[in-house]
Amino acid sequence: MRIxxxxxxxxxxxxxxxxxxxxxxxDISWMGHATSAASCLAFLKSNQxxxxxxxxxxxxxxxxxLCKEVKTLxxxxxxxxxxxxxxxSFISKMMDNGASGYILKNATRPEIMEAINTVIKGKLFxxxxxxxxxxxxxxxxxxxxxxxxxxLELIADGLTNNEIAEKLYISITxxxxxxxxxxxxxxxxxxxxxxxxxxxLNFI
Numbered sequence: 001m002r003i004x005x006x007x008x009x010x011x012x013x014x015x016x017x018x019x020x021x022x023x024x025x026x027d028i029s030w031m032g033h034a035t036s037a038a039s040c041l042a043f044l045k046s047n048q049x050x051x052x053x054x055x056x057x058x059x060x061x062x063x064x065x066l067c068k069e070v071k072t073l074x075x076x077x078x079x080x081x082x083x084x085x086x087x088x089s090f091i092s093k094m095m096d097n098g099a100s101g102y103i104l105k106n107a108t109r110p111e112i113m114e115a116i117n118t119v120i121k122g123k124l125f126x127x128x129x130x131x132x133x134x135x136x137x138x139x140x141x142x143x144x145x146x147x148x149x150x151x152l153e154l155i156a157d158g159l160t161n162n163e164i165a166e167k168l169y170i171s172i173t174x175x176x177x178x179x180x181x182x183x184x185x186x187x188x189x190x191x192x193x194x195x196x197x198x199x200x201l202n203f204i
Contacts, residue, residue, distance in 0.1 A: 071098030101125035
């Protein structure tokens, strides 16, 4: 049985690297790629891959949130988290949202194939590093989208919502939404504490 594979990652080097690793695998049918959550969801409206390799850090939405959305809409699709992050919290959140596996971006061809062949059978797969991370004590991690990082840095620079909107070419309403999301993710009540905590955690 050929396995229809799709990848969601915003780095073409990763996409092309994985594609070149698997191009000679007879059981793999490459369906293509998406570089954002929006383009992934648009693709899935008319295409149904068997397995998705999904990056956690996407420009418009975290892979963790996207994983939950995809599994809600298309529960038969198997998702494997693909990331440079091997922290306990990232992995557990991805799994809680419906992923069937988790591998790092330094995975070898045999490891990627083992992950795909394992999840397609309805089993869970973790790379060696991911498995080790899950055995450690849970850590406290905050995951930001690329846009949230940009907004956070501009907030730290003292820019107003209007100034941020003009600089990033987005609406003031969108800036306000990002600001509220940042306050929620960092569990802060005001901008001063947000900037202080983000600085302590090396986000800025």
